[in-house]
Amino acid sequence: MANVTLRNVRKTYPGGFEAIKGVNVDVADGQFCVLVGPSGCGKSTLLRMVAGLETVSGGEIDIGGRVVNQVEPADRDIAMVFQNYALYPHMSVFNNMAYGLRNRGMKEAEVKTRVDEAARVLELTPMLERKPRQLSGGQRQRVAMGRAIVRQPKVFLFDEPLSNLDAKLRIAMRVEIRKLQRRLSTTSIYVTHDQLEAMTLADILVVMNGGQVEQFGNPLAIYEKPATTFVASFIGAPPMNLMSMRADEIKSQIGNSGDAGILGIRPEDFVITDQTPAGGVALPLTVEAIERVGAETFIYGSRKQDEQRIAANPGELPPGEVIVRIPGSEAPPIGQKIRVAAVRAKLHLFSDDGRTRIEA
Amino acid sequence: MQKQAIFQAKLLPYALVAPQLAIVLIFFYWPAAQAVIQSFLLQDAFGLSTSFIWFDNYIELFQDPAYYEAIVRTFFFSFAIAVSSLSFALLLAVMADKPLRGSMLYRTLLIWPYAVAPPVVGVLWIFMLHPSLGVLSRYLRGMGVDWNPLLDGDQAAALIILAAAWKQISYNFLFFLAGLQAIPKSVFEAAAIDGARPMRRFWTVTFPLLSPTIFFLLVVNIVYAFFDTFGIIDTMTRGGPGTSTVTLVYKVYTDGLLGGNLGSSAAQSVILMVMVIVLTGIQFRFVERKVTY
Numbered sequence: 001m002a003n004v005t006l007r008n009v010r011k012t013y014p015g016g017f018e019a020i021k022g023v024n025v026d027v028a029d030g031q032f033c034v035l036v037g038p039s040g041c042g043k044s045t046l047l048r049m050v051a052g053l054e055t056v057s058g059g060e061i062d063i064g065g066r067v068v069n070q071v072e073p074a075d076r077d078i079a080m081v082f083q084n085y086a087l088y089p090h091m092s093v094f095n096n097m098a099y100g101l102r103n104r105g106m107k108e109a110e111v112k113t114r115v116d117e118a119a120r121v122l123e124l125t126p127m128l129e130r131k132p133r134q135l136s137g138g139q140r141q142r143v144a145m146g147r148a149i150v151r152q153p154k155v156f157l158f159d160e161p162l163s164n165l166d167a168k169l170r171i172a173m174r175v176e177i178r179k180l181q182r183r184l185s186t187t188s189i190y191v192t193h194d195q196l197e198a199m200t201l202a203d204i205l206v207v208m209n210g211g212q213v214e215q216f217g218n219p220l221a222i223y224e225k226p227a228t229t230f231v232a233s234f235i236g237a238p239p240m241n242l243m244s245m246r247a248d249e250i251k252s253q254i255g256n257s258g259d260a261g262i263l264g265i266r267p268e269d270f271v272i273t274d275q276t277p278a279g280g281v282a283l284p285l286t287v288e289a290i291e292r293v294g295a296e297t298f299i300y301g302s303r304k305q306d307e308q309r310i311a312a313n314p315g316e317l318p319p320g321e322v323i324v325r326i327p328g329s330e331a332p333p334i335g336q337k338i339r340v341a342a343v344r345a346k347l348h349l350f351s352d353d354g355r356t357r358i359e360a
Numbered sequence: 361m362q363k364q365a366i367f368q369a370k371l372l373p374y375a376l377v378a379p380q381l382a383i384v385l386i387f388f389y390w391p392a393a394q395a396v397i398q399s400f401l402l403q404d405a406f407g408l409s410t411s412f413i414w415f416d417n418y419i420e421l422f423q424d425p426a427y428y429e430a431i432v433r434t435f436f437f438s439f440a441i442a443v444s445s446l447s448f449a450l451l452l453a454v455m456a457d458k459p460l461r462g463s464m465l466y467r468t469l470l471i472w473p474y475a476v477a478p479p480v481v482g483v484l485w486i487f488m489l490h491p492s493l494g495v496l497s498r499y500l501r502g503m504g505v506d507w508n509p510l511l512d513g514d515q516a517a518a519l520i521i522l523a524a525a526w527k528q529i530s531y532n533f534l535f536f537l538a539g540l541q542a543i544p545k546s547v548f549e550a551a552a553i554d555g556a557r558p559m560r561r562f563w564t565v566t567f568p569l570l571s572p573t574i575f576f577l578l579v580v581n582i583v584y585a586f587f588d589t590f591g592i593i594d595t596m597t598r599g600g601p602g603t604s605t606v607t608l609v610y611k612v613y614t615d616g617l618l619g620g621n622l623g624s625s626a627a628q629s630v631i632l633m634v635m636v637i638v639l640t641g642i643q644f645r646f647v648e649r650k651v652t653y
Contacts, residue, residue, distance in 0.1 A: 053549050074555040086546035090568040099564070100554035147554070 002064025002077075002154035002187055003029045004050065010058035011045055011211075019045045021211040022059065027204060030185040032178070034219075036198035037208035038234070044159055046208070047191045051080050051157050064154050074103075079148035080157040083164065085140045087132040087147075093119075094128040097146045118146040121180070138169045145177070149184065156181070158190040162197065174200060195235050199223065207231045229354030232264045238298060238323045240264045240348065253281050254347060261358060264348035267298065267325035270340040272332070279344035285322060287338060290331045297331045299324040301338065392633060398626035417627040426603065427611070427628075434607040437521060438585035442578055445525035449532030450570075454562070456533070457540045467537065474530035478588060482595030485523040509597070513604025516597045520605050523596065524589045532577050539573035540566070579643040583636065608632055 004027040011020035019042045027033040035043040048054040050061055052073035060067050068076050079100075087096050097115045106114075119125045122142040132140055141161060148156055158177070162170045178201055181188050192198055198205055198219065205219040207230075215227040219235075226232035226240070233239040245253065247260045254263070265281070276282040285301030301322050324340050332338050349358045402413045421427050456467050476484070488496045491508040500507040509515040543566070551561045567574075590609050593599060599606040599614060606614065608628065616625025 051549075051553060053552070073549070073553045074557075078553065080550065080553050082546045082550060084544060084546055086544060086550040088547060088551070088565060090571075099551070099556070103555035103560065147550075151554075 003027060003031075003062075004033075004064075004155055004187055004189065005062040006046075006050075006059065007062065008059035009046065009049065009056060009061060011042070011049060011054065012057040019211050020049070020057075023208075023211075023213050025206055025213065025216060027187055027189065029187055031203045032181050032188045032190065032201055033204045033206060034190045034192060034198045034202035035206045035208055036192055036195060036234075037214075039193060041208040042211040043191045043193075043208045047157055047159055047189060050155075050189060051078055052076050077154045078157055079151045079153040079155075080159065081141075081144045081148050081161045083160040085132075085144040085161075085164075087140060087143055089132050092129050092131060093124060093135070093143050093146075096132065096143055097150050100147065100151050114150045114152075115146075118150045121149070122146050137165055138173065141165060141173060145180070149180070152186075154187065156186050156188040158188065160192055161190075163192070163194070170197075177201065195237060199235070205235075207234060209234075225357065226264075226348065227357050229262055229264065229350050232348060232350070236266060238267050238325065240266050241322050242350075242354075244352070250349070254279065254344070254349070256349065256358075258358070260352045262350040262352065262354055264350060265342045265346065266348075267323040269342045269346035270322075270324040270326075271342070272324070272326065272338055273341050274339055276341055277343045280342055281347065282339055282341040283322060284337060284339050285324070287332050287334050287336050288321075290334060292329045292331070294329065295327065297326050297329055299326065299331055299338075301340075395626045395629040395633070398622055399630050400623075401626075402623050413623070417623045418631075421624060421627055421631075429603070430606055430608050430611045433517075433605075434586060434609075437517070437524070437589070437607055438582045440521045441525045441528065441585040441589070442581035444521065445528040445581060446532055446574065446577055448525070449529045450536050450574075452529070452533050453536030453540055454566070456537060470533050471530050473527060474534070476527065478524075478527060478591030479595045481523050481527045482592040485519065485526070485592075486596045489519055511601055513601050516601060516605050519596060520589065520593055523592050524585060527592070528581055528584055532581065535573055535577055536570065539570050543569050575646060576643070579639055583639055586632070586635070586639075 004025075006023050006025040009020055009023045010018070012018050023042075023046060025033070035046060037043045045054055049056050050063075052068065052071060056069045061069055063076055063078070088099065091099065094115055097118060098111045101111045101114060102108075115128075116125070119128055122145060124139070124142055124146060127135060127139060132143065135143065141164075144161065161177070162173050165173060174197055177190075190197075190201055192201075202219045204216065205222055206216040207214045207222065209230050215222055215231045222231060223235055226235060229242055233242060241264065243263045245261060245263050247258065250256050250258065250261055250263070263281070270283075273282075283303055285299075285303055287299055287301050289300040291298040291300070301324060303322060322340075350356065351358060399417050400412060400414060401410050402416070403410045452470060456463060456470065473481075486494070488494050489500075489507070489509065491497055491510055497507050506512075507515065509519045547565060547569070548561065551565045556564060586607070587609055589607065590613070593605055593607065593610050594613075597605045599610050609632065612625050612628045612632065615621045615628065619625075
């Protein structure tokens with residue numbers, strides 16, 4: 001049981017590349033913290049620094065009130081689940097789980113009790129004598145989990161543990177991991193690039209980009225009030241619609257005075273209507289594509305270029321396109337002109353560079 | 361997918377494999393058959409009279425204590441060469457596998473000795489350790505070692521083992537390095553988190569995961585020590601002093617070409633052939649099936 005605190009943590013590689021540019025994160029005891037971000041944002045590096053597999057170039061990593069910058073991985077009292085599981089291929093499932101306990105000189109009877117208990121929880125009991133290569137992907141994943149929980153460490157670290165599983169198993173294991181963590185209430189740090197995994201698992205969500213924390217906090221709070229356009233487009237699928245607007249456009253459309261900025265509206269916050277809600281905005285669209293996924297339908301529409309321009313920052317929508325998400329499967333036909341509107345409360349306004357949120 | 365090419369003409373495929381077959385037949389099967397036939401014959405030194413004597417060459421061989429000595433010596437050499445070159449190469453590979461600056465350079469340098477021909481290896485080492493010319497001999501004597509491999513059989517044997525093992529280190533190193541790099545780094549990291557100290561990590565994770573490579577190299581090294589050390593022995597000691605560095609292969613040469621006993625030499629060749637077949641058989645059987653973790 002421990003809290004994990006990162007104070008201004010930095011990582012600079014010998015070549016001069018700065019992978020982590022000063023990260024501050026505080027994970028309270030028993031919390032499930034998820035680090036999410038695109039590939040190369042430094043989230044795995046940060047996790048490996050907490051594990052002690054990467055050196056720390058600056059700042060402090062504190063586990064349970066002890067600064068562990070110079071502490072060996074073995075002595076940090078953490079357990080890690082790797083993306084490729086990193087099972088010992090020459091050892092049986094039992095020995096894989098027992099290895100860490102035996103290395104610490106635990107008595108064989110106690111080792112057996114703990115491994116048997118973990119195997120029972122993870123439904124691995126019939127497979128204890130098998131070698132990893134005789135197991136399916138999901139079973140290997142569970143062995144990796146078992147290896148972590150038998151140790152009863154202060155902190156669990158997960159490095160994209162589900163990304164090698166198929167979609168169905170991934171959802172099942174996601175729920176399993178959450179239940180297990182709740183039951184053991186062990187502080188956990190979980191790295192993923194999948195925003196859905198991040199939203200569903202996290203008590204505390206850390207959105208990273210380019211070696212920095214863009215925003216951290218409760219996942220729903222982040223979803224409802226993204227701090228930057230990066231967070232706005234990264235969290236939520238399909239991503240938030242972002243449109244660059246001039247100062248006069250902002251003034252005329254939403255009545256805010258100030259500089260030019262970026263207006264963001266989530267696809268589900270649009271409704272098809274001829275009315276314009278008071279203080280809200282409306283967009284005339286031409287329907288270009290329809291995606292029906294059953295419970296909901298995505299409408300891809302284009303706007304006339306002269307009415308409003310859309311930001312063309314990387315990762316955002318291509319110019320002139322807006323995604324609208326409506327419940328059910330009824331949708332206007334392709335080519336039809338429609339009008340969508342969003343209420344004032346559902347508008348997000350960001351500064352022109354997308355780095356700050358402006359409370360509208 | 362059609363995996364086999366279909367030839368319309370009946371003769372073409374045979375014509376295409378003919379050169380390879382001719383080489384194998386002329387340079388391998390013909391001499392091997394010659395050796396088998398020769399091993400049943402008794403011939404005088406000038407080749408004037410030949411008589412068929414059945415297994416007398418073999419019987420004589422197995423009643424000769426010198427032959428047993430050569431067998432024991434050869435096995436001892438093989439074992440010593442294989443163990444010393446394997447363990448040293450493994451040590452180097454584990455070191456070279458670490459992410460250090462200039463690793464490409466020293467990895468390349470470590471591979472170079474393999475390009476040196478065995479007789480040249482022999483010459484190099486004898487230059488360094490020759491009792492009157494050698495640079496290292498001076499230091500050895502300075503340390504009070506009575507170093508004279510030209511007179512002392514044990515020292516001569518040590519010299520052969522040293523040179524032969526040194527030559528093979530590069531080859532083993534290359535395979536060990538490749539073997540180490542084939543193991544996912546995360547397995548070592550998991551072991552580190554699991555509390556295994558470097559030495560324990562090596563013996564419980566690295567070594568077992570390298571066991572297929574180790575077994576493969578063990579067989580290759582034994583075959584090497586059996587057959588490819590001829591050049592080293594011939595340049596360094598010529599089997600001497602006395603017969604203290606005569607291995608089975610060297611004995612084939614001395615008995616046949618120097619001693620003129622072609623029948624016995626041929627019989628020894630046939631026995632060696634059987635040994636190679638057995639070793640290769642073991643290698644095929646185990647490397648391909650048994651030794652997996």
